[in-house]
Each structure stands twice: as C-alpha cells, then as structure tokens.
Amino acid sequence: MSLFRPNWQALAALLATLLSLxxxxxTAGMSAQFSLAVxxxxxAGAIVSMLRLAAGLEALVxxxxxxxxxxxLIAGLAGATGTASAGYFASLVAAWLLGWRLVTxxxxxxxxxxxxxxxxxxxVPALFGxxxxxxxxxxxxxxxxxxxxxxxxxxxxxxxxxxxxxxAADFRQTVLKAVLFxxxxxxxxxxxxxxxxxxFRFFANGLLPVGNMxxxxxxxxxxxxxxxxxxxxxxxxxxxxxxxxxFPMLVNTLAGLAASSDMERDLMRTYGAGHWQVLMKxxxxxxxxxxxxxxxxxxxxxxxxAIVAEFFGTPIVGMGFRISTEVGxxxxxxxxxxxxxxxVVGSLFYGALALLERTVTFWHPSYRR
Amino acid sequence: MPETVISAQNLDLTFETNDGPVHxxxxxxxxxxxxxxxxxxxxxxxxxTTLLRVIADLEKPTGGTMSVNxxxxxxxxxxxxxxxxxxxAALLPWRTIEDNVGLPLEVMGLDRAxxxxxxxxxxxxxxxxxxxxxxxxxLSGGMQQRASIARALAVEPAMLLMDEPFGxxxxxxxxxxNEQLLKxxxxxxxxxxxxxxxxxxxxxxxxxxxxxxxxxxxxxxIIDCDLGPDRPLDIRxxxxxxxxxxxxxxxxxxxxxxxx
Numbered sequence: 183m184s185l186f187r188p189n190w191q192a193l194a195a196l197l198a199t200l201l202s203l204x205x206x207x208x209t210a211g212m213s214a215q216f217s218l219a220v221x222x223x224x225x226a227g228a229i230v231s232m233l234r235l236a237a238g239l240e241a242l243v244x245x246x247x248x249x250x251x252x253x254x255l256i257a258g259l260a261g262a263t264g265t266a267s268a269g270y271f272a273s274l275v276a277a278w279l280l281g282w283r284l285v286t287x288x289x290x291x292x293x294x295x296x297x298x299x300x301x302x303x304x305x306v307p308a309l310f311g312x313x314x315x316x317x318x319x320x321x322x323x324x325x326x327x328x329x330x331x332x333x334x335x336x337x338x339x340x341x342x343x344x345x346x347x348x349x350a351a352d353f354r355q356t357v358l359k360a361v362l363f364x365x366x367x368x369x370x371x372x373x374x375x376x377x378x379x380x381x382f383r384f385f386a387n388g389l390l391p392v393g394n395m396x397x398x399x400x401x402x403x404x405x406x407x408x409x410x411x412x413x414x415x416x417x418x419x420x421x422x423x424x425x426x427x428x429f430p431m432l433v434n435t436l437a438g439l440a441a442s443s444d445m446e447r448d449l450m451r452t453y454g455a456g457h458w459q460v461l462m463k464x465x466x467x468x469x470x471x472x473x474x475x476x477x478x479x480x481x482x483x484x485x486x487x488a489i490v491a492e493f494f495g496t497p498i499v500g501m502g503f504r505i506s507t508e509v510g511x512x513x514x515x516x517x518x519x520x521x522x523x524x525x526v527v528g529s530l531f532y533g534a535l536a537l538l539e540r541t542v543t544f545w546h547p548s549y550r551r
Numbered sequence: 552m553p554e555t556v557i558s559a560q561n562l563d564l565t566f567e568t569n570d571g572p573v574h575x576x577x578x579x580x581x582x583x584x585x586x587x588x589x590x591x592x593x594x595x596x597x598x599x600t601t602l603l604r605v606i607a608d609l610e611k612p613t614g615g616t617m618s619v620n621x622x623x624x625x626x627x628x629x630x631x632x633x634x635x636x637x638x639x640a641a642l643l644p645w646r647t648i649e650d651n652v653g654l655p656l657e658v659m660g661l662d663r664a665x666x667x668x669x670x671x672x673x674x675x676x677x678x679x680x681x682x683x684x685x686x687x688x689x690l691s692g693g694m695q696q697r698a699s700i701a702r703a704l705a706v707e708p709a710m711l712l713m714d715e716p717f718g719x720x721x722x723x724x725x726x727x728x729n730e731q732l733l734k735x736x737x738x739x740x741x742x743x744x745x746x747x748x749x750x751x752x753x754x755x756x757x758x759x760x761x762x763x764x765x766x767x768x769x770x771x772x773i774i775d776c777d778l779g780p781d782r783p784l785d786i787r788x789x790x791x792x793x794x795x796x797x798x799x800x801x802x803x804x805x806x807x808x809x810x811x
C-alpha cells in the first residue's frame with residue numbers, strides 16, 4: 183500500500199504554489215520571507231493532506247493550510263492595494279484549491295447518516311460562501327479594482343456595521359410595512375378570489391382574462407400611478423406588491439383546486455359530501471403544493487416590487503430609496519449593504535416558507551420518508 | 552323471499568363524445584335481492600363499471616328507471632345506502648389509516664366516540680388493527696385496498712358496490728382477499744355488487760353472475776352460482792366450480808367476438 187493518495191486538487195495546489203515562487207514578494211506590503219512562509223504553509227498542507235490520513239485529520243490539515251494561507255494573504259494586502267504580483271494570485275489559487283479539497287473530503291461518499299450528515303449539510307455551503315468572500319476580497323483589493331465598480335466585502339461589512347440604525351429603519355419601512363402588508367393582503371385576496379371563482383364558474387370566466395391583463399402590466403408603469411393614488415408613504419408600495427402577488431396566487435390556487443383526482447372526488451360524492459366539505463377535506467389539501475408554490479414565488483416578487491416601487495417617490499427612508507440615492511452619491515458600499523440586507527431577508531423569507539411547506543405537505547411524494 | 556334492493560328497468564345510457572354518441576348501456580333489466588352477491592363480468596367496454604356507477608348515482612341514465620332501496624339512486628346516495636370500493640384504494644395521503652376510515656364518518660357528522668368505535672371495529676374486521684397511525688403510502692397495495700374496504704364498511708351501509716377492487720393486486724394477495732371478502736360477506740349479510748373481469752374470481756365469490764357484452768353494453772346472460780356458503784379456495788378445482796366457470800366462459804365468448 184502506497185504512502186500517498188494523490189488527488190488533483192492537492193497536486194494542482196502544489197503546482198500553483200511552486201509557480202508563485204517565481205514572483206516573490208506577493209505584494210508590496212509583504213516581505214519575501216512572509217510570502218515564502220505562505221508558500222511553505224500551502225505546500226506542506228498539500229503534501230500532508232495527500233498522506234493516508236483519517237478523513238477527520240485530513241480535513242483539519244486542509245482547514246489550517248487553506249484558511250491560514252488565506253488570512254495571511256488578506257493581511258498582506260494592508261496598505262498595499264493594487265500591488266499584488268502574479269505570485270500572489272497563484273498562491274491564492276493554491277489556497278482555494280485546498281479549500282475545494284476540504285469540501286470534497288467533508289462531502290465524503292455521501293453515505294454519512296444522522297448527526298454528521300446534518301453538520302456536513304451546513305458546513306459545506308458555509309465553506310463555499312466563505313471562499314466566495316475570500317476570493318472577492320483578495321481579487322478586488324489585490325488587483326486594485328476601483329471602489330465604485332465593486333467594493334471589497336470587508337468594506338461592505340464595515341458599512342453594514344456602521345449603518346445598523348439606517349438599515350434597521352429601511353428594513354422597517356420596506357419589509358415590515360410595504361412587503362409584509364402587501365404580501366399578506368395580495369396572497370390572501372388571491373386565495374379567497376380563487377375559492378369564489380371555483381364555486382361560481384362565471385366569476386372565473388370573467389375574471390381570469392382581466393387578471394391575465396393585470397399581471398402583464400409592467401410594474402415600472404404602475405408604481406408611479408400607485409404613488410399618485412396612495413401617496414408617498416409605504417401604502418403605495420404595498421399597493422404595488424398587492425397587484426404583483428394577487429395573480430400568481432389566484433392562478434396557482436385555481437390549478438391546485440383541480441389537482442385532486444376524479445376518483446377522490448367520486449369518493450366524496452358517494453359520501454353525499456357538499457361543496458364546502460369536499461373543499462375542506464379533499465381539494466384544499468390537494469391544492470397545498472400549488473399554494474406553497476405561489477407563496478414562494480410571491481415572497482421574491484414582493485421584495486422586488488417594494489424596492490423598485492420606492493424608486494418612484496418615497497419618504498427619505500426605505501431600501502429602494504437608499505439604493506437610488508446612494509448610487510447617485512457614489513456610495514457603493516451602502517448600496518451593497520442594502521443589497522446584502524435584501525438578499526438575507528429574501529433568503530430567510532423563502533427558507534421559512536420552504537420549511538413550512540415541508541410540514542404542511544409532508545405527504546407529498548417529494549417529501550415522504 | 553328476500554326483498555329486492557336494486558332494480559333496473561330498461562336502463563339506457565348514452566355518452567355524448569366528440570366522436571359521436573357512445574351507447575354504454577342498452578336495455579338493462581336486472582333485480583338484485585337483499586343479501587345476494589352479484590358479479591358483473593364482461594370484457595372492457597361492456598358497461599359493467601358504468602352500470603355500477605349508475606347504481607351509485609355517479610352517472611345518470613338517459614333512459615329507463617333505476618331504484619335503490621326503493622328510492623332514486625340520488626336519494627340512496629344521500630342516505631348513504633351503499634359503500635363504494637374503487638379500483639384503487641384512493642386513500643388520502645395526508646390522513647393516517649384511521650383518519651381515512653373516519654373520513655366518511657366526519658362527512659356524516661358523527662360524534663368522536665362513535666367514529667373511534669367504528670374505526671376500531673372495521674379495521675379489526677379487515678385485519679388491520681395496529682396500523683391505525685400509519686400513512687397510506689407506508690402500506691402495501693393489498694393492505695391499502697383492505698383499508699379502503701374498512702372505510703366503505705364504516706358507513707354501515709346495507710350494500711357494498713365494488714369496482715374491480717382487487718384488479719391491481721397480484722394473484723396471491725388477490726386469492727387471500729377473495730377469501731376474506733367471502734367471510735366478511737357471510738358475517739355481515741350485506742348485498743354485494745362486484746365488478747370483475749376474472750372468471751374464477753366471479754365464480755368463487757358470487758351467488759349470481761351477470762355476463763355482459765359490449766357495443767352496446769347489455770346483459771347477455773345471468774348464471775346462478777350455487778356453490779353454497781362455505782367455499783374454501785380448493786373449491787376451484789371441483790367439477791361443479793369448473794362447470795360454472797365453463798358456462799361463464801361460453802357466455803362471454805357468445806356475447807363478444809374478438810374478431811370485431
């Protein structure tokens with residue numbers, strides 16, 4: 183049995199490290215010795231990780247080498263923005279490859295069960311996200327990308343930390359008022375109208391073409407109209423969100439109400455069940471996967487709608503307002519801070535809905551255990 | 552003389568389709584007495600399922616009269632005079648087995664104590680005690696179909712309408728369920744109307760076999776099946792059994808040419 187267990191990520195990392203030695207020092211802020219220390223750490227990590235080690239030990243070696251090197255590379259950029267040599271990027275690639283290897287080792291053969299599987303399910307995407315940030319930071323600062331084009335994540339993080347009260351006020355204005363109100367009212371009316379349209383068919387026949395037309399209206403067009411109708415404050419944004427979320431819910435609920443099978447409906451008929459009994463005991467349950475689809479679609483639509491609607495007149499608070507004014511003032515870190523906030527809010531919103539969906543439609547073939 | 556519970560007089564049913572009218576039932580006249588086990592047998596398209604659905608008021612006849620328990624089929628349906636078992640179990644996947652059996656009882660508005668008692672006794676009747684908390688997809692096909700029979704029985708109907716209930720199951724499970732169904736019938740004395748396309752199944756279970764033929768769907772022949780109440784599976788090798796089976800087969804052949 184051979185002592186080594188080569189893999190392409192570690193071999194490539196070793197190669198990149200050797201290449202980086204041709205362009206020492208890495209940055210104007212790093213001495214040749216400090217650069218060499220990074221290279222040694224990377225090379226040692228690559229070689230040791232290829233030894234036949236237990237998976238846990240191999241992961242630890244990779245973790246120390248990749249993140250140790252990455253933090254040294256970031257530290258080496260202090261006061262030396264835009265001075266990175268080709269060697270700097272070669273060693274960055276080496277560190278990233280070891281990080282990749284780490285994720286591969288953690289993912290294993292996919293046969294993990296129980297608790298370890300849960301831990302891996304969280305760490306793998308987390309490591310992936312951290313590496314996106316590291317690469318972004320090092321490339322933007324190392325190559326000296328202008329701040330206006332793309333600020334480094336550290337600057338965005340600093341801006342978030344220094345602007346918490348502003349972000350909180352924008353969050354309250356846009357999410358807690360416009361999005362939440364519009365989302366709840368839009369989805370709820372879409373749902374109720376679907377129930378009525380299903381009961382009284384002529385209602386559906388008249389309403390669906392009109393609804394189709396409303397859903398085709400460009401949001402950019404109706405937002406200023408809503409501002410004129412409902413004023414500058416959050417009510418006009420909520421109105422835009424209502425218009426945007428109403429129709430997806432209506433259409434999906436109607437489709438869902440048709441999802442139960444003929445046999446299931448015949449079954450309820452043999453029990454002499456009335457319309458509302460069939461609705462409550464059969465058709466609404468069968469419609470749940472469709473309704474959750476609409477809720478998830480609407481969660482993103484509502485956030486987009488509220489933010490964009492704020493471009494057309496708003497009091498001096500709100501995520502959309504902040505983005506449009508800070509862009510004008512070239513404060514791109516603030517713009518990115520709002521983008522980050524919107525991304526986090528959107529993901530949490532969507533994730534909470536997906537979790538709820540699993541609980542409610544546990545019986546659906548895609549969730550059965 | 553037992554009372555007639557299902558009576559069809561000159562029943563006609565024509566479906567209007569895009570390809571023109573389809574004569575699903577033509578001039579059906581049939582009386583079924585209380586406590587009988589009547590099988591409807593025939594090739595596909597002979598209207599056996601349609602006839603069962605007319606009895607159940609799932610289809611409206613276009614001619615003739617149908618009475619169920621002396622009422623119109625609709626009145627009988629609303630009075631929950633029958634329990635219907637479909638080709639598939641059609642258990643609702645979001646309900647446990649006990650809640651599925653309790654579904655018709657909830658629709659009927661029975662109180663919780665009555666529901667619990669009927670669920671318990673009917674699950675025991677089909678040998679599914681202990682599976683109350685399972686979900687349908689966790690059970691085998693045969694067990695699901697037994698649960699659906701328990702659900703039909705929970706209504707405590709005077710008659711059972713069964714539409715090829717074991718058609719989707721394998722032979723061994725099917726034999727087993729046939730035996731259980733016979734025992735159930737002997738115990739509960741319910742009137743059963745049973746749709747099948749299996750000759751052995753029809754002869755094994757029935758007191759009378761209605762042989763139907765297609766295009767238009769009509770009754771070709773009614774064969775008495777007097778094998779007595781006690782029928783072990785072995786009876787299928789006896790000369791009496793084979794004689795009736797032969798008679799049914801001849802009837803099916805005469806009423807339906809495969810060269811059409």
